Amino acid sequence: MSVKHEERRDQLAESALRTLGERGYARTSLREIAQHSEFSHGVVHYYFHDKTELVVHAVRYYKARCVTRYDGVVADSSTAQELLDAFAAKLVETVLDEAPMHCLWYDVRAQSMFEPALREAVTLIDRTLEEMIWRVVSRYAELAARPTALDPAAAYGVLDGVFQQALLAHVAGDETALPRLVDQVHGLMPLVLA
Amino acid sequence: MSVKHEERRDQLAESALRTLGERGYARTSLREIAQHSEFSHGVVHYYFHDKTELVVHAVRYYKARCVTRYDGVVADSSTAQELLDAFAAKLVETVLDEAPMHCLWYDVRAQSMFEPALREAVTLIDRTLEEMIWRVVSRYAELAARPTALDPAAAYGVLDGVFQQALLAHVAGDETALPRLVDQVHGLMPLVLA
DNA sequence: TCGCCTTCTTGACGACTGTCAAGAGTTCTC
């Protein structure tokens, strides 16, 4: 009943993520999203009030999966160097495997500066990502037996900045982007320790 | 003649920047841009081949002005601390004075991940901004009589990350965003020195 | 004053958009 209803919403969210990730938020129509699912375009308005509600649901749905991305790295590393290597490798991996999803995230986050309806969801996810990064950084400091030099927001901002730069270069076809990201992260992480 | 032609293009670019900055790339139509100028909507296609060409011209035009933003700071500061304070203050000032323009830049940069036609202009401007930031960072290191710990790309990525975060929070109405940006920059800059 | 050339306006076009209503198809209940 309501669980089935929720399953359909998630199913449509998945189609939406596939399509939005390829074409971007602005260029993607509801008909296009429906075409990437097994339903017709009218069904969207049966499960969602409007387009924004679908996008917000899709982005929240995406967050629920991505947010534990580095938890294995944190759990399995026993030295600071090992953690750093695994973290950098995981960053590269996610760019290679999920580039469209990351593009969509940065797109939606930029849109939220103009569309207030997106802000609440974007702010929530941004906070969740900040916590995700902080679990890595604080564990790194712990393994290095050093205090951190930055607060969680700054640490997230810094790493998000270089990550976004690498993603942009990667989708533009720059093959040196990912090796450079690895170097930058290796250079940066020691600096966040006091 | 051709100079007049170029003047009109710049004039339209200015109207475009005003409109795009308020409403975002996706939501802004050519009719809307023309309404913010003294011309009718048809004139755009007299001076520009299509919408993308107008946007690219507008963004390049914007770059030409913004790129010297911190050069006064670099020239006028005689100690590292003074440079740092002035740089942080200037960052805050530009968020307060030119928030829509910065929003537009991040919007267009995100769009360039989906629209190849935007990539060349975006890449060029990104490089120019990187050089702009590097003039600040390298002068800061010089005044502190210390070598830098980061390459230009990493330094730009790091500062761009926290700046973007502050901008996002600022337009969302978070009044603590700009003081926090000042703190973050003051905490971050010493770290880029080896 | 005439005609030419540049500049700009007007109005239209086809395509696409989000939305929704009407109803067909399906599933469930009794």
Next chain:
DNA sequence: GAGAACTCTTGACAGTCGTCAAGAAGGCGA
């Protein structure tokens, strides 16, 4: 197995978009 409730499709709507053609308006040389 009939009827109700839920699910989905179809087709249409009003609006917006980028684009472009036709021609008006204005300046300019002769």
